Amino acid sequence: MKISKLLVGLIKYMFVITLVVISVVPIVWVLMSSFKTNAQILESAFKLPETLNWSNYFNAFKIAPLTTFYINSIFVAVFGTGMNLIIIGMAAYVFARFEFKAKSILMLVFSISLLIPNTSVLYPLYVTMNKLGLYDKLQGLILVYIGFGLPVTLYILKSYFLTIPKEIEESAKLDGAGFLRTFIQIILPIAKPGFGTAGVMQFLLCWNEFQFALILTSGNNSRTLPVALSYFNTQFASNYGAMFAATVIIVIPSIIIYAILQEQVVSGLAAGAVKG
């Protein structure tokens, strides 16, 4: 009895440890390798780098216009998140608080977006962006990402608004606050945690999205970081060190944001999944 219990415990630990190791070690390995020279990388896969050698990072920035890509990515993530929260937040508030004729139909129509894998509309969206003159423009990517984030943001914010007691608005109304003032001065401050959750999810979407960034941009002026990686993959495949450095540069912000805002990510994922 005791031995079998021990064995089960051991298997459980092994299971958890294995999964944690394969989740973390590959990324740590890439981080470690990013400080090695090409020769050291080829010589031994596991030797620790002797010194913190930053030359791969300088090289990466020299080979590809990473600075531009970085600025593009930040620009897309900041505006893609901010505008998504404002636009969808307004709709979510109305859905949570008011009754109007088209409400259920509109909610149903918005839910359709859940049934559409983004990939399926690859070419139609490409055409739309071209027609709007937004091909190869950061504004185009921002617009697309605002749309992609619609279902999750709408769901998270609507649920959050529903948790706010109605009495708060009623007393604001008695004090003479109008629709807009109630929303901005009363509701928004209370709903900050909801916006935090939705914002983190939307930020990660904008920062990580690859497929549409790939097809909607062509020049260096509007490419984002994930697309820059495919650049290294095809054109500079032999410069391993720079390739590792570029990978690290892209991955680090997501990990930092996740580490700081873990609870938001967890609840955001929960909301997003229940939705899907």
Place this chain on the structure above:
Amino acid sequence: MEKKNRLWIAIFLLPSILIFCLIYGASVVTLFGSSFTEWKLASKLEFTGISNYVNLFADKNFLKALSNTVIWALLQSTIHIFIGVTFALILSKKEFYWKFARTAYMIPNIICSAALGMVYLSIFNPKFGAVNNIIRALGVEDFSQNWFMDYSSAFFTVTITWLPFAGVVAILVLAEIAAIPEAILESAKIDGAGEFKTNIYVVLPLLKNIIGTCVIVAATSMLKNFDIIFMTTNGGPGNTTLNLPLYIYKTSMLENNYGYANTIGAFLILLGIVMLIVINKAFKLGQSDI
């Protein structure tokens, strides 16, 4: 006052409606409309009825992409879910390491998947990759499997870049376990059920809904799976790792066969809806948002 509110309601809804129409509405109309046409780079759009749909089933690449997509969806909704649920059940005992393990296990799910593709490409690199070096160090000299490029291993290798990483499943299930009333678990204990029995007969049935949701998320995620495959095998060698998203990309962007690409897109949406119905039926998911 009421009238004024109606105006504000309209103003608040309008931007979202515009975005929706632009990104989804127009796209879906174009998608289904042009799936009945021949539409190529230098030729005029021409109505061809359902011939695109008929052609799909004579297209070897499409059939391969479809079967890969379905196989991956099946693996994802079984093995992936099993791994995630088991992980969550172990962590739910809240031993000292549970928060750390939960956080670490999530990392592959929150970073850029194109970058993740790059990481795996390096890990499995035949020359300097960690995997081959470990195998060599274990005594298999001159081991030089080209994991992503070899016919024998490509499918397996891309599959394990996502199959074991069920961090999202684990988090969702953990949250659900935390919501199980303490009294239920207590009474199982009093009745003499051990940990294993409690998990199988008491906890798992209570998790039916969330597991169903996870299966939907996991299965449908395979309908959008593009980044890692694009970065690693790009569907190759041959078409061994081709899936529907990648085939849509290749057909539209590289071959400029737009009408046909949109047919595949339309098919992908229908496939998703079928999956949703089947999984909902299988789990008898009561309340559904859709």
